[in-house]
Amino acid sequence: xxxxxxxxxxxxxxxxxxxxxxxxxxxxxxxxxxxxxxxxxxxxxxxxxxxxxxxxxxxxxxxxxxxxxxxxxxxxxxxxxxxxxxxxxxxxxxxxxxxxxxxxxxxxxxxxxxxxxxxxxxxxxxxxxxxxxxxxxxxxxxxxxxxxxxxxxxxxxxxxxxxxxxxxxxxxxxxxxxxxxxxxxxxxxxxxxxxxxxxxxxxxxxxxxxxxxxxxxxxxxxxxxxxxxxxxxxxxxxxxxxxxxxxxxxxxxxxxxxxxxxxxxxxxxxxx
Numbered sequence: 424x425x426x427x428x429x430x431x432x433x434x435x436x437x438x439x440x441x442x443x444x445x446x447x448x449x450x451x452x453x454x455x456x457x458x459x460x461x462x463x464x465x466x467x468x469x470x471x472x473x474x475x476x477x478x479x480x481x482x483x484x485x486x487x488x489x490x491x492x493x494x495x496x497x498x499x500x501x502x503x504x505x506x507x508x509x510x511x512x513x514x515x516x517x518x519x520x521x522x523x524x525x526x527x528x529x530x531x532x533x534x535x536x537x538x539x540x541x542x543x544x545x546x547x548x549x550x551x552x553x554x555x556x557x558x559x560x561x562x563x564x565x566x567x568x569x570x571x572x573x574x575x576x577x578x579x580x581x582x583x584x585x586x587x588x589x590x591x592x593x594x595x596x597x598x599x600x601x602x603x604x605x606x607x608x609x610x611x612x613x614x615x616x617x618x619x620x621x622x623x624x625x626x627x628x629x630x631x632x633x634x635x636x637x638x639x640x641x642x643x644x645x646x647x648x649x650x651x652x653x654x655x656x657x658x659x660x661x662x663x664x665x666x667x668x669x670x671x672x673x674x675x676x677x678x679x680x681x682x683x684x685x686x687x688x689x690x691x692x693x694x695x
Contacts, residue, residue, distance in 0.1 A: 425595040438530035458665040469514035475529035554606030600692035649683035
């Protein structure tokens with residue numbers, strides 16, 4: 424994964440770019456629809472604020488206002504979806520200007536809290552979409568980068584802005600998302616030695632099946648069993664479940680085993 428210190432640096436930059444964008448966003452654009460089907464731009468901005476406040480409350484302040492009974496992955500997803508929906512609904516009474524003020528007040532303190540964590544210590548929450556029951560703070564912070572990148576990108580995509588698709592911001596995002604690859608294939612049977620390569624733009628990630636399980640390979644094979652190639656503008660909404668493979672007509676190329684391709688194209692690197 425991208426270096427920990429670089430992720431912390433980029434988190435600050437993402438917040439600055441978000442504030443610059445929202446400060447100049449025309450009033451009518453706050454109600455533009457995003458690829459998050461139930462959310463307008465204002466709703467996504469409110470969700471980003473929730474991330475800052477909830478992260479500080481749970482992590483820095485060790486305040487758990489609600490302790491749910493979680494028995495399964497789906498229980499966790501349902502609980503998080505309810506939390507998100509409750510917050511966004513309540514924030515509909517808050518003005519865009521007030522949202523920007525609160526984002527400005529909470530962004531830097533949240534990144535400062537993340538920077539204070541020992542990257543090798545156990546995180547408060549695991550990165551469940553990567554199949555981990557325990558995660559390091561390093562991975563937790565990387566996940567926070569994908570959260571901030573993804574939701575800001577949803578806002579920017581709604582107004583036709585491609586700033587975050589530049590290599591500086593997109594490469595770390597997609598690299599972190601790809602950590603879900605081995606977990607995605609966990610139930611996909613294939614011959615020993617089968618390999619899958621996922622390419623996005625100029626970058627690639629590869630996994631291979633060995634001893635009955637899928638693992639990352641240090642180098643992609645010259646001729647993998649399956650190669651999936653995606654355009655960046657397709658990869659980010661696909662792996663965040665904003666679009667589904669059957670809805671895509673271009674921007675994807677598949678070579679090799681179609682069953683392995685189907686599994687890869689259904690990877691989801693968010694809690695959904």
